[in-house]
Amino acid sequence: MRAALFTSCSFAWTYQPKAIPSHNLLVQSSLEHGACSTKSEASSRESGLVNGEAEKVSGILKRRSVVLSGASLVSSAVLGFPGEGLAVIKQGLLAGRIPGLSEPDEQGWRTYRRPDEKSGGHGVGWSPIIPYIFSVPQDWEEVPVSIADLGGTEIDLRFGSAKEGRLSVIVAPVLRFADNLDGDATIEKIGRPETVINAFGPEVIGENVEGKVMSINVVQDSGRTYYQYELEPPHVLITATAAGNRLYLFNVTGSGLQWKRHYKELKKIADSFRVV
Template identity: 80%
Template sequence: MGTTVFGCCSSSLSWRCMQRIENGYSRTRACAHVVGEREDCVSRRRALVSGVSLSVLGFSGEALAVIKQGPLAGRIPGLSEPNEQGWRTYRRPDEKSGGHGVGWSPIIPYSFSVPQDWEEVPVSIADLGGTEIDLRFANSKQGRLFVIVAPVLRFADNLGDNASLELIGPPDKVISAFGPEVIGENVEGKVLSTEVAKHSGRTYYQFELEPPHVLITATAAGNRLYLFNVTANGLQWKRHYKDLKKIAESFRVV
């Protein structure tokens, strides 16, 4: 009797080989099939062992879904305590991983403010924006937000490592190029308003789109473009527009 390991019995291989020969297989072909089955079995066993090891180490499925490259992978707290108005400020931790590609410089930290009951949620590469989504926050009653950090090389290859919105182009160029990543469709005819603001010498483009309801704040720093996106459904938009607008306008790259 062979030893069974995770459902695979080594002594049964020769028996299955003989069965295939009796069914018309050549000896070489029959044995090749059986060896293939054994290799599949080993692969499944290794996968199962890996899964058990991760469970023992305390990793959950959600944690694995949001792990990124770097020394401190995954979600890292960056929220302050609530202020007198009940708002909290998030600042991207300097140690948070997620370089978004080999050869890229570290992401320059950014910050924004949200009501105290907004929370960070997992990022999925299946989302619009894909692997360029750096962070997500949400509140089931008010709306959600996400940050896209994308290479400025999409616009030109001579912007260097200290790009600015002025070098990239005017607001309509930026929103036409990156708006579809945010809303999943062409932005033509959907931009309700555009504003240009400056904070600490850095330029920000602010857009309001509809439909869908979304506020986008864009700026550039280093060799990346930052898109801060706040969105909500119709009812949330109607009830919480003032707060959503405040969130969108709070975005800063440090």
């Protein structure tokens, strides 16, 4: 008896379909009530999962959905579901990815704003993440974030372009670095530009930044201060700021060839980051 397993996971937000040209966007459906349901259809002619096995798989999925609902979600490949069901399960587990891109402007650039409904509070008891915005060329697309990534659950977002490069946004509780900050931290309270890059640069590149900082720039915008850095090697542009009770690290990078050919675009992306 063969059983076909269909799994749909739902979370406390509603996807509103938009005409955005991205193969990474999730299935357009409404997901509600923060629960997972499992249905099995059996054929008496073939062999497959028995009821007990189906109930076991259902329990595993429900427990996994609870663990993943407040963090970056792993690919369904980890769960080991083969065949056509893989795409459906993957889409459900990546439900935290809510489209936030605008339509392209006259130059072909789109603005991303972190949706208020997006999951990822980074810890029980933490206030909602203050939204941020940045701009990317039209061919850049959101990339799934895994809890196995360097940086773990503090990586809030990834974007990338096979031609030009990639970016990531790290959102970390400031209390992990200092215990004397109130609920409205500023980057100045965390430290001077040199102090911040020495402390948090390794969070981005995975190694000590000594001798790699090529330039430092301080920008004021709408009452908020941003520290901007350029590092080589590896080639990376970092914009750091703080808001609420979190530190934001916006990181743009590319290979040597991408850096050479598309530095102007990568710099424009890095300079566009703002917390709103």
